[in-house]
Amino acid sequence: MGTITFLIVLSILVFIHELGHFLAARYFGVTVHTFSIGFGKKLFSKHWKGTQWQFALVPLGGYVKMKGQDDTKPGLIENGDDSYNNKKPWQRIVILFAGPFANFILAAILYFAIAILGANSLSPTIGEVMKDSPAQKAGIQKNDKIVRINDTEIKTWEQIGKTITQTQGALKFYIQRDNKLQMFVIKPEINDSQNIFREKIKKRMIGIAPAPKLVTIYHSPIEAISYAYDKTIESSKMIFLGVQKLIQGIIPSSEVGGVITIGKVISDASESSFIALLAITALISVNLGVLNLLPIPALDGGHIMFNLYEIITRRKPSDRVFMYLTLAGWVILGSLMLLGIYNDINRIFLKG
Structure with missing residues (x-):
């Protein structure tokens, strides 16, 4: 049951994140070819209103594939006003920021629900x-x-x-x-x-x-709005500070958790109470929003950084620089994921 809860919660968080990108892209008239929950081989798909909606085999993330956007081909130019690369840099920044912002909004909604139901x-x-x-x-x-x-x-x-x-x-x-x-x-x-x-x-x-x-x-609806805002801001600051302390070495790398730790936390919360599950889901949603805003190439924050560079210098970074930085970003992300899994396995064996 814990595994099912984990997969449902993760799918909801990924869906909301990608929905933010999707809605912003469609607002600016960008064609979205694919909206995927998960990576790899697709398990289920449906074509609806010009977009392929699908569930894929590996449920640890998701993506929206927009016309004119391809990290492996940074110089890709697709004709038409519905192409991502043909949009102004500030419009691309809005599309990129919309994903993390959707996670902050979800967290605020969950904190609001907690305040009403009883914190x-x-x-x-x-x-x-x-x-x-x-x-x-x-x-x-x-x-x-x-x-x-x-x-x-x-x-x-x-x-x-x-x-x-x-x-x-x-x-x-x-x-x-x-x-x-x-x-x-x-x-x-x-x-x-x-x-x-x-x-x-x-x-x-x-x-x-x-x-x-x-x-x-228990909070009134007006009090609940204030509670939700304060908790979302407080959680965001805590995660930003946590990342900063990790980079500074104040928090040891052994504290980094991976997907196993996240799964256990969600499972334990679901067994504790519905309110506890809402609280941990809100915190993970904030975490997803904050981490995606980090200026690491391959993340939303990294792409925002590229577009800010274009606004300031009035030219795009070269394809070669873009590729090297993106590859470096994937190496960083892959290393963090492996570190998290390594720490998770260590904790399991230490407890055993």
Whole structure:
């Protein structure tokens, strides 16, 4: 069942990505010969409105084949206003950007659905108070529930950390204890900590840890729009930073996951709950959008880079340069895929 869920989720993500390219291409009048989910031998196909729609044997991706676009023949010129290569560079950029943008839109829709159906978060209930911490000195106890900090209403544990780090000076904590509301004044201390990338940082802290309790937050449609926007932007920034830290060597290459890891994550999420499946699908959709925008030849971001070069210099890169850079891009992508699979297999054997 997990494998089927993985294939369905991946097919939806690929379909939405390629649909973005397809719709933008058709908007500018470009003929799309093929819309494929998967690569290799086609398993099913149907010709509809001038396009061959198909499912192929290897479901790890997809493509739209437009008239006048062929990475193996960068100098290809097909006559007619319906040819991709005859479009203005900015129009080609829109067509290229539309794929990743569609993934961001899908993620936002999924986050919106999560907000309406009920988003699970850690409860703002204290599970541990560190010895000699500002919280302990102020009288905070285990099982206290934080309901407000200054004028900020607290519904989730995440809000506590954000409020503490984004404010200055002493804070008024309104605590629910034994069905009574009490107020404590706590002055956070700046201590050593780690961010999500395990980098050492200085951070305002009060010395508390969460209890293992979840709370479900339901949002109104207006609140859900804000939630979806914030989560999509937050996820995008996190993935961009993750790529940057990987390039810098801060994140070890052993952390790179492949298709096996993605499949397991989707499978585990589907077994956990429908909301969890929506959340991981949204995150992978953002991931797909961000990674495709990287300026690597062979990816959408690489092709956008070529078109920006054409806008700036008023000439296309030579066929030879285009081919060499595209081949280099495929080598980079192939290496990353092999690294991910290698790491996946290592994790399996280590666990075994």
